Amino acid sequence: MSDRPLTLMAVHAHPDDEATGTGGVLARYAAEGIRTVLVTCTDGGCGDGPGGVKPGDPGHDPAAVALMRRQELEASRDVLQISDLEMLDYADSGMMGWPSNDAPGSFWQTPVEEGAARLAELMRHYRPDVVVTYDENGFYGHPDHIQAHRITMAALEMTGLTPKVYWTTMPHSTMRRFGEIMRELHADMPEPEPQAQPEPQPEPEPAEAAAPAEIGLPDDEITTWVDTLAFSEQKFDALAAHASQGENIFFLKMGKETFGELMGMETFVRVKDSTGAALPENDLFAGLR
Template sequence: MAGNSLFCHFRIEGPKHLSTSETRRPTLMVIHAHPDDEASQTGGTLARYAAAGFRTVLVTCTDGRQGNGVDGCKPGHRDHRPEQIAARRSHELAMSKVALGISDLVQLDYPDSGMPESANDTDPRAFSRLEGEPITLQLEALMRKYQPDVVVTYPPNGLSNHPDHVRTHELTVAAFGRIRKAGGLPAGRDGETGPERRMPKLYYIALSVSRLKAARTRAEATLGPGIWTPPLEIGVDDDSITTAVNISGFWAHKLRALAAHASQADASALLRVLNVTGQENPVEEYILADPPWSGGEQESDLFQGIVGGS
């Protein structure tokens, strides 16, 4: 069980020591709340940059223990076993990592908060209720370790207002702010402490209303009216989207990663929809948060303006 102390239950899968050639690769760090979020929201992006030779670092903040148990049982059911569920979801995450070609997987393993107002939402040990300072320090340390050029996380509302998503946003932004206050990261990305510094770019995951509507229309036409699709309420105005990453060459990778999370009903429902809606011009959308968007033509590359961009 993860606690409040720094680096408690801190698991890293990937190279333990960073060689000069490794650290000089352009690096994308994506910070998510739960296992399966990486596939549903950023799977194509992770796969695209991994295939291009970039270093891709995935951080998951919780262990997912409040997800579906055996036969889909929910928290509070007598057959719901949080420890077993966390172990299974870790295994599924490992399979997703392979499907997406992720370089490094860091699991902070804090207890999943579950949905708001659920029976388990009162657990004081849950990620969204823990003291933020130790976790902010963890995330700051990870940014210093991997020295990303781009950091991706949720927008302020966490996309869905899930407390773990919102908390992940808050703590990631706090850690990013400390990097900024310190003057950035070493410009050489090789651990040297020379005078030249740089700041990573910070992006928020986004879904445009127009694409959500189009996906709903295609899903209902193929699977019938009433089929579950991502709610329009999580969408943002199209004009808010600053960056659209084309993942047409990596759609299959995204679907394989999502299929790896077979124990979770939400992942399975989304997979069913994406199987019939995502083949036409698939993109994953983002909002550039730092540096602030100055307008102009929409980006197609998270690394635009950075040496080594794809």
């Protein structure tokens, strides 16, 4: 047991998600000699194609997009010095309400037990000390993020392993600052992806028309604040490696200095722990070393 390196496993939905929410911790802990394992659940085939062609438009080839995004993910992995990359390669389900949600073989249509069983095998192999994924709303309601949450929590139950488990989040103070920066840069800039709303459904009932779950958390509800400022350039470069999706990665539009100011702290909610480490904490591995 003493010869086994401390291990972080991050379970993400698409290529580029690893950089957005956890690029800092992946780079920081890799630099500290911790084994970093990235599990990417989908192929990203619902992303933009060459020239920015959108899913469903003429010329959009999901298989070609998936191949391109795999290559970009490998480049991001190199930037972040991720030890191990595992692809579950489910078909990207697209945004909530898209027809691709219902496609056979999409991640959203995959039984949770099936995805969880595959992830459980990876957990048994790597035996992570820390597992990071999304909350039950997938942070902002994307079906593949929600499904990644579901299979991660189910896989943990299947294995009986007891790592520290975290869900990514963002403090409301950072969300406000992000909005300010966006307005300072470009008054006409589209809203950032985390604020995207699901497409309207036909004739919603009043309850369905209510606002979706609020994104992020009040600052005082965040349990874990990890300083990754020293690795913010790596995080920026990892995001930039996903060049085909640049139109959708709004963080890249602010430049490295502003990016570091806004994204140099990564925040989480600790949901499972057997170490007794005090909260709030500033290290995902508090109590483990």
